[in-house]
Amino acid sequence: MKKLIITILCFCGIASFAQNGFFLQPEIGGGISNTCWQPFTFKGLPGQQSILSYQGQVDAGYNAGKWRFSTGVGYLLTGVHLQPGSIANFNNYVVIPFAETNNLFIPYSEKITDYNPHIIIPLKVAYEVKQFNDRLSFVPQIGAEFAMNQRRTFVFSNSVKQEESASDFKSACNPHSIMGMVQLNFEYRLNSHYAITAGPSAHYMFTSELNFKDQQDYAVLMNLGLKWNFRKHTDIHTR
Numbered sequence: 001m002k003k004l005i006i007t008i009l010c011f012c013g014i015a016s017f018a019q020n021g022f023f024l025q026p027e028i029g030g031g032i033s034n035t036c037w038q039p040f041t042f043k044g045l046p047g048q049q050s051i052l053s054y055q056g057q058v059d060a061g062y063n064a065g066k067w068r069f070s071t072g073v074g075y076l077l078t079g080v081h082l083q084p085g086s087i088a089n090f091n092n093y094v095v096i097p098f099a100e101t102n103n104l105f106i107p108y109s110e111k112i113t114d115y116n117p118h119i120i121i122p123l124k125v126a127y128e129v130k131q132f133n134d135r136l137s138f139v140p141q142i143g144a145e146f147a148m149n150q151r152r153t154f155v156f157s158n159s160v161k162q163e164e165s166a167s168d169f170k171s172a173c174n175p176h177s178i179m180g181m182v183q184l185n186f187e188y189r190l191n192s193h194y195a196i197t198a199g200p201s202a203h204y205m206f207t208s209e210l211n212f213k214d215q216q217d218y219a220v221l222m223n224l225g226l227k228w229n230f231r232k233h234t235d236i237h238t239r
Contacts, residue, residue: 027225047083068126
């Protein structure tokens with residue numbers, strides 16, 4: 001009897017392992033971004049507008065039955081449009097310091113766009129919640145993203161564009177941030193190796209981008225990816 005049970009367990013283990021395998025998944029996404037902060041203003045809450053946000057990343061992961069575990073590297077652009085009067089002024093001018101150049105004295109009436117680029121290293125866990133048919137599945141995922149913040153770029157309505165200097169970035173920004181993400185992916189199997197993934201995602205920065213004032217960036221994106229399974233997964237979609 002014990003031998004029979006051991007044989008059954010071994011067979012189940014082999015069958016389960018046959019459903020497993022590594023995969024590679026490049027993905028792109030686009031949507032909107034904004035920030036949770038209260039900028040420098042003496043006149044109450046400022047006017048903020050979302051900006052176009054986008055990302056691109058390549059993930060490597062492992063299928064374990066209905067579970068997916070992945071990590072990778074990517075690029076994510078966040079930021080915000082600040083309306084005129086959003087930043088505290090002195091004699092009707094906003095002073096934007098750039099240590100390696102001259103200071104910019106921008107009129108208080110200027111509209112300023114703040115672009116915040118990040119190099120992203122994600123850790124994700126996904127689960128196949130629903131298999132609609134042999135090809136289409138719903139596979140939501142949740143995870144954390146380690147963000148290596150890059151130097152910001154400021155664009156003004158008078159066409160002045162200025163990238164932050166290395167010294168200014170070091171004095172004003174945190175070099176690293178932690179973000180959380182949720183993605184509602186639909187996975188469509190093209191064949192035994194390839195599948196298309198698509199779905200919305202939300203990204204929120206739990207730690208501050210700035211080191212002297214709270215600023216949490218967030219983005220809502222629509223994503224499209226191509227998943228390549230290293231081994232055939234013909235049995236996954238018949239269980």
